[in-house]
Amino acid sequence: MRLRGTACAAAGLLLAVATGCTGGAEGAAPATSPTPARATGERATGESPESPRTAPSPTTADPVSLQALMQREHTGSGLRLGEVLDRTSAYTRYAVTYEANGLTISGIMNIPEGEGPFPALVLAHGYIDPDVYFSGQGMPREQDRLARSGHVVLHTDYRNHARSDKDPDNDVNLRLGYTEDVISAALALRDSGRPEIDGDRIGLFGRSMGGGVVYNTLVVAPGLFDAAVAYAPVSARPEENIDHFQRPEGDPLVTEIEDKHGTPEENPAFWRGVSPLTHADRVSDPLLIQHGTADGTCPLVWSREAADVFRKAGKDVELRTVAGEGHTFGPKWAASMDVTEAFLARHLR
Numbered sequence: 001m002r003l004r005g006t007a008c009a010a011a012g013l014l015l016a017v018a019t020g021c022t023g024g025a026e027g028a029a030p031a032t033s034p035t036p037a038r039a040t041g042e043r044a045t046g047e048s049p050e051s052p053r054t055a056p057s058p059t060t061a062d063p064v065s066l067q068a069l070m071q072r073e074h075t076g077s078g079l080r081l082g083e084v085l086d087r088t089s090a091y092t093r094y095a096v097t098y099e100a101n102g103l104t105i106s107g108i109m110n111i112p113e114g115e116g117p118f119p120a121l122v123l124a125h126g127y128i129d130p131d132v133y134f135s136g137q138g139m140p141r142e143q144d145r146l147a148r149s150g151h152v153v154l155h156t157d158y159r160n161h162a163r164s165d166k167d168p169d170n171d172v173n174l175r176l177g178y179t180e181d182v183i184s185a186a187l188a189l190r191d192s193g194r195p196e197i198d199g200d201r202i203g204l205f206g207r208s209m210g211g212g213v214v215y216n217t218l219v220v221a222p223g224l225f226d227a228a229v230a231y232a233p234v235s236a237r238p239e240e241n242i243d244h245f246q247r248p249e250g251d252p253l254v255t256e257i258e259d260k261h262g263t264p265e266e267n268p269a270f271w272r273g274v275s276p277l278t279h280a281d282r283v284s285d286p287l288l289i290q291h292g293t294a295d296g297t298c299p300l301v302w303s304r305e306a307a308d309v310f311r312k313a314g315k316d317v318e319l320r321t322v323a324g325e326g327h328t329f330g331p332k333w334a335a336s337m338d339v340t341e342a343f344l345a346r347h348l349r
């Protein structure tokens with residue numbers, strides 16, 4: 001049975017980003033955690049289900065951790081279409097809001113022309129300074145193309161962005177709230193009752209920092225999505241993101257984070273608890289990762305490690321490296337989207 005209305009799963013984001021992605025450092029070995037039952041059966045690659053090395057989990061989860069998000073009952077509802085922002089021959093673009101664990105989150109939605117219901121996609125954008133961000137910013141190419149190919153596209157703004165409600169602790173808590181917003185977006189789509197939306201076919205698409213949101217969502221809410229795609233994702237280890245993006249810039253948030261949670265040396269259990277690699281055994285949804293070999297923002301080695309850990313846990317993950325492409329993809333973007341759309345078509349049936 002698919003998760004509807006509420007979900008006993010949550011999401012956490014591993015990022016604290018200063019330029020386009022987010023960063024962290026080499027963390028400890030992944031640890032396994034219990035995998036919830038899934039009525040539809042877990043998709044596997046056929047590889048030997050070798051699990052990551054295990055480490056004991058605390059009885060009481062740190063409130064800032066993926067485990068705490070797993071234990072939370074998430075809500076998502078009240079999807080409301082507002083102003084029409086654009087009309088094309090292929091789709092209509094709306095301003096939208098929805099409710100996410102007590103917060104109102106804004107975004108945009110593209111609804112295809114024609115007779116639905118259409119499969120839906122939640123889009124998780126990369127890092128953009130909330131002070132300059134405007135609603136729907138981040139993935140205009142993907143929003144347009146995916147709607148033209150027959151998907152309802154819900155691009156979430158996240159909390160603290162555009163018209164969304166504020167969460168003053170989100171940054172110091174490693175922006176875990178962004179993953180909650182993505183989980184609630186899926187629940188709001190399922191709960192909407194709108195005839196254009198097929199609530200039984202929902203995918204997740206994230207770029208850069210949003211790729212980190214994808215990883216966290218898959219371990220916190222396995223089975224909520226039918227498939228997930230991550231483009232040029234950040235590291236699955238939050239400390240690597242901090243070291244790569246924020247510390248070199250002298251971001252004062254680094255001191256706040258380490259004062260509250262400790263450094264990886266002082267509190268390794270905390271940093272393991274906010275890495276999705278620690279909980280790789282929970283993933284049940286097929287995942288496609290696309291990463292350019294010339295990415296100067298988010299190193300390709302980050303995606304190689306994540307894919308390797310998920311594979312060793314017996315998960316259905318494909319890493320596709322795109323020769324010569326940088327972080328945002330250029331000449332080969334259209335071909336990469338052909339691959340993405342074929343992947344989604346296989347799983348959103």
